[in-house]
Amino acid sequence: MKKYIYNLQISCSAEEQLDEVSKLLRIEPTKRIGNIWCLEVEETESDEYFDFVDYFLSILEGKFALLELIGVAKSDINIWFLYQYEGQCNIEFSANDLKLLGTSGVRLCISCWPSG
Structure with a gap:
């Protein structure tokens, strides 16, 4: 069975910054x-x-501006798509999602692996 895992990851420099991200x-x-x-x-x-x-x-x-005030740059923010597949790996994104990502400046990371 295919499994999809989606992550919003924000790299922080300290424990206190992690808490600030949650608040913001x-x-x-x-x-x-x-x-x-x-x-x-x-x-x-x-x-x-x-x-x-x-x-x-x-x-x-x-x-984004508030995150920058606490030291989190757009380059610290990633969206991950982790995909477990059977047989063949095919991934498709809508034009709107790609446009939203491009406009936001947030990086999309993809990792695929076969089930088994």
């Missing part, structure tokens, strides 16, 4: 990986479609 975004991370603030969503192929790009960018919308 008004959401707690699902996990912390060292000094990386991480909001993770998992999905399987039987789940309803989840527009992770829109979801994560809506959390960040209007907050």
